[in-house]
Amino acid sequence: MKNIAFFDFDGTITSTDSYTPFIFQTIPASRMKKGKFLLAPYILGYRLKLIRGTVLRSKIFKLGFAGLDADEIQQKGLSFSQSYLPQIIRPQALERIQWHLAQGDHVVVVSASMDVYLKPWCTQYGLDLLCSEVDTINGKITGIYKNGDCSREVKKQRILDNYDLSLYAAIYAYGDTIEDQAMLSLATHGFYRWQPINPR
Template structure:
């Protein structure tokens, strides 16, 4: 029986959101300054008066824009070395260890940037569907390639990735409203399964 597993990353496999963790790790002093500057935007976002994608892009860009791909990759590896496996839910790690990859295609489907989720996906031998960082001449532009990978976009991107493949069952794992469409789309939607 051929199965498809789609895992949300932040909060589902991990205990905490990795965006703030990574950006703070990347440059703590810049993070503090930009966090304070972004408080009004975060507040408007909480009140649903601003688009999440815009705020996210603005905040990530304020710390990483103009950074070289080489430096970002180096910092990402350091981030991985420091936070794996401690930020992961033990139940999730146990579950992943027991996956039969000969019968299962696994994807991490994350709104987080591919930049910092990639080494974790590689560690788990999973494919990665995430919000894509845009690089020009090996430098991060501060923009995304395509849309923020959240909500309906998660389903669009999964369908794109698995186009032409046949599965007997698709099982999705998530923990927030941003995963709802993916959970509804799958044959089986598991909400907060590893909590």
């Protein structure tokens, strides 16, 4: 039996958030200006820990992307994965991923960030991906995610829906925030901010 390893992306594989830079590089300036005004209460609530990141991300995504051309956003996602992501990938994380692959382990990135730039990055390294998936209709982005924001309990459920964990000798999980706790609870070998935590 081989092992399986689940990696959060932002803050675990990367040294910083990838979602915000992608937003600033992609959303039209007119929408950005309008969004700052409309989202101000949500941003304040998030900073005061009154609302969850899942709520804020969904508001940003809808205001910023609804109605935009899906093919254009896919191309921008590909460019972002090739030009920006390499700048923020932790060498330690990439080494650990490559160590798992060398062992023959199944490696999966599990992230609340968007598939438009995570998918090409994961494909480059031969990794599976569970994440927030952009929904489209008639070539336009709807402004919602296909299966919801992939964080907290959704991360855990997406894993259980897609993988039979009883088939693996060991389950590794790597995370860095409270949004990863549910995923980490599945692990026999868990790592929080790259420090080992007690196995279940």
